[in-house]
């Protein structure tokens with residue numbers, strides 16, 4: 253019987269099956285940020301267990317609220333900073349070098365096909381784009397990960413999701429994943445891995461695959477995962493060129509992780525996305541999704557472009573296509589938060605930042621900030637945001653505020669008009 | 681092992697997310713106890729008054745996909761510091777369920793029919809829960825008993841008092 257990619261990763265990282273259908277996995281990368289890690293650090297200290305299993309396998313960033321906005325967030329940052337120094341963690345990213353974790357860590361080449369990755373953050377599923385098993389965990393799992401380098405998971409079943417056809421102009425990975433979540437519901441992939449296949453995924457860049465995998469959790473999925481291929485190898489090449497003779501050799505090697513043709517899935521779904529149009533959420537759950545034309549005219553107070561879902565260079569390029577030479581509506585506050593310093597400087601080089609600023613956007617430093625209603629764009633009750641983030645939970649971006657999730661292309665169109673509109677009707 | 685059971689609090693909705701259980705803006709607290717007043721602050725349910733309803737509660741009874749969204753273990757801690765020891769639902773988001781057992785707390789899955797029965801009991805409902813034998817009794821205007829099943833690993837975590845204690849012994 254064939255195996256799925258997840259089963260292959262579980263097999264190679266198996267540290268024992270304590271009981272039930274749980275497997276304890278060796279973890280290759282434990283990632284930490286300042287919101288969920290400080291309590292773990294304090295608890296380890298209290299228990300006299302203030303150590304780490306391997307400082308090289310721990311990656312640390314201050315990203316959720318940075319620069320710190322008040323004494324409490326400054327304390328969280330300090331706990332993390334002091335700990336990273338004390339434990340000799342080299343890969344620690346502070347102000348000036350920090351960015352949104354799920355955009356920053358892939359960019360640094362920390363994720364490889366076949367890896368096991370955990371973080372105290374639900375969108376850790378993003379890293380499945382590289383053919384890794386990457387899952388969000390709570391603080392206790394994180395604590396054990398930091399201390400012992402292991403984490404326990406129930407053997408997850410995998411769903412095979414095949415995307416066929418070709419994406420139309422103006423339709424992106426974000427639209428695809430919103431559509432899939434609508435079909436699966438917020439509970440449809442719970443305890444499952446969403447394995448993405450098909451020509452649409454093959455044609456996607458790593459950035460787009462990350463957008464796809466990022467929102468697996470919004471369908472309840474343990475992780476999203478893509479087969480590592482030439483696109484993966486080319487993205488990782490600067491980091492792996494010492495290990496392989498050529499990109500092709502890396503591609504060949506990555507195939508060992510691919511799901512076997514006779515692997516067993518809990519379900520197999522095929523979506524032809526050729527007729528897909530831009531999507532948007534209308535409610536307060538990520539499966540409450542409509543065609544954007546059905547929301548035409550819904551006015552917005554703020555447009556937010558950024559986050560681990562859509563704050564990468566391609567996202568900025570798509571939004572800039574719409575914004576170039578235009579002004580955003582006077583009723584709208586436009587906020588761009590490039591996800592990492594690299595994205596930021598590349599966007600400057602390409603002239604994208606100038607386009608955003610000329611259009612009337614405020615550009616913030618790389619941070620999560622507004623995405624979780626912490627800083628840099630928190631909204632007032634009754635306000636509405638067109639957002640490229642991943643969660644439209646009621647009040648997430650500020651108590652009593654409403655969020656409509658969409659692609660950067662659609663968000664930019666909403667900024668120009670002051671209301672939600674089909675972005676394809678704006679001549680880009 | 682903790683003791684499980686007590687007074688019920690009914691939250692009649694699917695997909696209650698961890699932002700509703702504890703909003704992100706309180707995640708800047710560095711102690712579990714500091715979270716206490718903010719429990720379920722953003723949950724909007726007809727007839728639900730957080731401060732009044734939470735005060736006597738020990739067991740939350742809810743519907744499907746409870747605890748979806750963010751991985752924040754704060755959602756479990758805020759229950760813990762409010763004397764809630766058990767959540768009973770049709771299903772849970774994976775991370776939330778794991779966080780419960782990791783903290784030595786109990787998450788019980790029952791069928792939709794059984795959950796419906798609990799919601800219809802009426803009166804002040806009190807739970808007695810026997811983890812060893814995987815049975816529970818709920819006494820309101822009527823009394824009902826159900827059996828449930830626990831993953832044996834999760835049961836081991838309850839006995840050990842959580843994942844850290846367990847992992848520290850074995851790995």
Ligand code: SF4
Nearest residue numbers: 352559560620623624
């Ligand atoms: S950008 Fe938003 S969803 Fe992503 S890690 Fe930051 S807070 Fe979480």
